[in-house]
Amino acid sequence: MDECKFYEGLLNLPLLEVTSVELSKDSILISCCSKLGSAICPCCKNKVTKVNQVYRRKVSDLSISGRSVVLDLEIRQFVCLDCPRHFSEQFDFVSEHSHTTTRQSKWVFMLCQQQAHSQVAALLDMSNSQVAHIYQCEATAHLSSCDRYALVRNLGIDEIALRKGKGDYACVLVDLDRGWVIDILPYRDKDKLIEHFLSKGAAFLQQISHVTCDMWDGYISAAMAVFPNTTIIIDRLHVSMHLNQAIDKQRKELRKEDKDAEELKNTKWILLKNEDDLTTQEKEKLAKVFEYSPVLEELYTIKKTFKAIFDSTLPKAFLLSCITQWVEDAQWIANKYLNEFVKTFNNYKTWICNYFESKLSNGVVEGCNNKIKTIKRIAYGMANFENFKLRILTQTE
Numbered sequence: 001m002d003e004c005k006f007y008e009g010l011l012n013l014p015l016l017e018v019t020s021v022e023l024s025k026d027s028i029l030i031s032c033c034s035k036l037g038s039a040i041c042p043c044c045k046n047k048v049t050k051v052n053q054v055y056r057r058k059v060s061d062l063s064i065s066g067r068s069v070v071l072d073l074e075i076r077q078f079v080c081l082d083c084p085r086h087f088s089e090q091f092d093f094v095s096e097h098s099h100t101t102t103r104q105s106k107w108v109f110m111l112c113q114q115q116a117h118s119q120v121a122a123l124l125d126m127s128n129s130q131v132a133h134i135y136q137c138e139a140t141a142h143l144s145s146c147d148r149y150a151l152v153r154n155l156g157i158d159e160i161a162l163r164k165g166k167g168d169y170a171c172v173l174v175d176l177d178r179g180w181v182i183d184i185l186p187y188r189d190k191d192k193l194i195e196h197f198l199s200k201g202a203a204f205l206q207q208i209s210h211v212t213c214d215m216w217d218g219y220i221s222a223a224m225a226v227f228p229n230t231t232i233i234i235d236r237l238h239v240s241m242h243l244n245q246a247i248d249k250q251r252k253e254l255r256k257e258d259k260d261a262e263e264l265k266n267t268k269w270i271l272l273k274n275e276d277d278l279t280t281q282e283k284e285k286l287a288k289v290f291e292y293s294p295v296l297e298e299l300y301t302i303k304k305t306f307k308a309i310f311d312s313t314l315p316k317a318f319l320l321s322c323i324t325q326w327v328e329d330a331q332w333i334a335n336k337y338l339n340e341f342v343k344t345f346n347n348y349k350t351w352i353c354n355y356f357e358s359k360l361s362n363g364v365v366e367g368c369n370n371k372i373k374t375i376k377r378i379a380y381g382m383a384n385f386e387n388f389k390l391r392i393l394t395q396t397e
């Protein structure tokens with residue numbers, strides 16, 4: 001078998017004839033041309049054999065045993081005498097203006113899913129901008145192949161800080177049933193959200209039956225404005241977070257009053273954690289906290305009751321009466337931090353208590369957010385929001 005035939009077999013591109021191969025330390029340059037004697041005119045679909053001129057085009061292909069591979073393709077420009085027009089022959093393994101074969105692009109995309117673009121560029125001996133370009137084309141093609149909004153019934157809305165401490169938020173939309181990020185938007189204000197949802201069409205707006213979100217008024221008003229058949233649920237995890245904050249404020253105040261109190265040192269997380277997750281040692285420590293501060297014990301106990309109500313699977317009507325009782329008990333304690341919480345709770349009560357019916361929460365969104373944080377770490381230095389978004393959408397499926 002001669003060398004050219006050997007490389008033809010290796011390339012596994014059946015329509016190519018290899019005419020010569022140049023090996024160097026790091027690369028292999030393979031010159032090749034089509035085995036076909038004719039081409040189909042893109043206009044009249046007739047078979048055309050008359051060649052007007054020949055030129056060459058280089059495309060990068062999958063590497064072979066650590067050497068980068070470049071195909072030096074002979075391209076024939078045909079003339080269709082019927083139309084009449086000139087056209088260049090096309091190959092099925094490379095798109096018209098691409099500098100890489102389709103399989104090489106897919107490989108670049110796959111590598112980019114796990115590594116920073118710069119690492120992929122170094123690995124494949126490509127430039128950063130080349131890798132970024134391929135990634136963008138592949139990811140866009142991948143995403144446009146499906147309408148991510150089409151099947152959504154239960155929509156989770158959450159946000160992530162794009163740059164810490166800059167007030168720069170992105171809004172994350174999640175399909176709660178599939179646990180997918182559907183979209184990520186570089187804003188979270190009401191008017192822009194309304195505009196965005198409206199652009200997705202009437203069928204989408206009609207089919208949304210639940211929206212879960214935090215206590216951000218922009219989300220609530222946007223959802224009320226655009227989804228006619230939706231029940232809005234304030235995410236229970238966000239509500240508990242607020243209740244935890246009340247306890248933490250009380251703890252901080254006590255710490256301030258009595259800086260030397262051993263009982264209060266390193267107790268923040270013990271007070272905030274679920275009781276079931278505490279170790280024996282932590283439980284002992286917690287008992288000492290309560291001995292020192294009955295107020296903290298009261299707050300902790302009422303937090304537990306709150307959680308128990310939300311964990312319960314009893315009917316909504318019954319749980320609503322529990323909540324009414326809970327609010328009364330909370331007010332009875334007359335603690336300023338808890339009162340602040342109760343005030344917020346009452347403002348959003350209807351939406352918070354909608355949870356009792358559907359049991360939907362943003363738990364799955366939180367999971368996505370953790371993935372997004374990982375992507376942010378991998379994609380450090382990725383200043384471009386669109387690229388960041390493409391990464392998230394293709395990687396959280």
Ligand SMILES: [Zn+2]
Nearest residue numbers: 041044080083
């Ligand atoms: Zn023609």
